[in-house]
Amino acid sequence: MDTTVTAIGDVVVAALEDAGYMQSTIGQFRKSIKWLGFLAKKQDFVYTSELGAEFASMTTSPRTGRYSAQRHTDYGRLVWLFDSYLHTGAVDLSMRPRGRQKEKPSSPEFSKLLAAWSQDMEQRGLARSTQDCFRGLACEYLIFLEAGGISWWADADGYSVLGFLESLRIRWAESSMWSAVASFRPFLKFTSRTDLLDALALARARRHHEIVPLLDAGVEGQVVDGCCQGLVSSRDAAITLLSLATGLRACDIRSLRLADIDWRGGTIGLVQQKTGNPLTLPLPPLVLAKLAHYVLEERPVSDEEEVFLRLKAPHVALADHAAIYVIVNKVFRASGVEDVKVGTRVLRYNAASRLLRAGTALPTISAILGHAHSDSTNVYLSADTERLRSCVLPLPEGAGR
Template sequence: MDTTVTGIGSVVVAELRAAGYMESTIGQYEKSIKALACFAAERGGVYTPALGAAFASMTISPRTGRFSAQRSFDYSRLVGVFDAYVLTGRVGLACRKRGGGGPRPVSREFIALAAAWDADMAGRDLALATRDAYGRVCRAYLVFLEARGIACLGDADGSSVLGFLDSLTGTWATSSLFWVVSNFRPFLKFTGRNDLVDAAGLARVRRSHAILPVLPDEVERLVVHACATPAIAARDAAITLLAVTTGLRACDIINLRLADIDWRARTASIVQQETHNPLTVPLTDLLVGRLADYVLDQRPDSPDDHVFLRCVAPHTRLSDHASIHRVIATVFGKAGVTGVRAGTRLLRHNAASRLLRAAVPLPTISAVLGHASPESTDLYLSVDEERLLDCVLDIPAGTRS
């Protein structure tokens, strides 16, 4: 096997083209390969993981003299591909995310603690989105401790928890802090430090119970009509219609597989990522039609059996909640809908309110939405103004002024 930079580079570029990558992306790879070749020429020209690590650490732009996020991403992406080829003899083209889940601790103990927490979550088969959320707040707390000179959890006390939560008030909305604490508490319990768990309770962060917004009927009609036209790509139309008509969570739309769809019965059967409960939802005629358009005519040829794939190579499943949000927001824009923060959370609430207005019993709505507990559906009563007004008592005549 040729392990020179030029030899590996030619194999990588050939694989990128064969996989259908855009020429602009291939051009970025070629630019990084050229830089790596110049770097390696002074060191024998043979690629090794150690050489790759030294190359990837060159994150300062010679033009500006400052850290370059683009250079860091391009170089580390290329090194990852080269390392995989040297170790396995194959070119791995998995997607790499920018950012990487927030800041990470650097002390040995905290790195090990964060890794143990991630392994514990994986062992309990928590949904990937849940693990990401729990892991992000765990690492942020450990980085907060390191910034204050604490490199051992045994040296942390309850005030560090309160200080950490207080430090977030500038970047998190008050109404969102409840979810931060909810994601933080499982990690604190994992550490076995009851004093830290109690400290999180002392923060007294309360959940906000705002009245949930819903789509006006005219807006929903505009979106559905747009999804029926060729102006909206079949994939994007199907994703939006799934969210509008079924209220599926973004993680369940992402993880939907071809075998989950019963085309004759016009249903989709899944095991929910969040609750691990089975759920079968009906599919409308329009949704089935747009799904068929996508699967038969527009879906990229890929061994990945997820229904919805990336439009550009690598043709793998959509990455996260943000990718679904972008699709839905784009569809709303093309439908002429403005001023609406479109996303699966809004459309999930909208589906529930539509069923409620149709006098569907709450237990049935709970089953359709796949709630783990029927009580979860009580929240949607806040959008049913008619029934709320029925609960208002008349003021006794004697008390009127």
């Protein structure tokens, strides 16, 4: 096998063309291959994994002298493709894992405990994103213990739990510490260590429910008009309108399958990622029309079962819920809405507020939003400012003097 940069580069470009990548994207890969070739001069243009690692680390722009996210992405992706061909003889065009690979505990007992925790979550059918979050915090705690010289689970104590939470504050916002505690607690319950659970309770991390600003009716109309006028793709319009009309979570929109849509009945039926509960929702005619146009006219030919796919090759399902956030923001900007920070969380609050203003009972709103418990809907009461004002008691006479 010819392992020169030129030879492997030709194979990579051919694979990209066969997969239907856009010419602009292929052009960017060609540019990166050219720069990789310059680096390979020192070893007769032969590509090795070590050369690739050196190339991927070149993330500083020679023009500005600063870190370049674009170089980091382009060079890292190219090295991923080159390495896959070098080691397997085939170009791996699957989605590259995001972020750095997390460190794992080295202690045999901790590794066994982490594996058992993963198996337990799998057997209970927790959503993949939930498993990753719970496993990640458990793994970090075990590594924290090892850094403190502890390699046996029996030696872990309450002080280590509090110390671990304190170490998280370097990276976690104070308002998000409740999430860390809530995601760490199930692991300690799994181990049946009540002493560690008692220590966790001492953290007293509380969730802060901020009042989320709602969209003006004019902004909603502007976005709907933008979707109808073709200012964005049918995929992006369908995602935004679906979120705006139903208040679905981003993870549920991302994982929506073609089989979940009842085209004749005008409904969608799915199992929620967060709660595992089934949910059936009616689709307004405009949302249904945009979905149909996307599926029939724009959706790439693919064996993927998810409705919404990447516009650029590889045409696979969207990577995660963050992609939904990016799409919604893009639609708002394309519609001329520049001064509003949006995401599916804002649109979820907005949908709940519309139902409240229409006099819809809270249990009904809870069912529509797919809450596991009706009490979860109470947080959306903060969005109904008119009803909140009606709850304010008048001050007694002379109290303001």
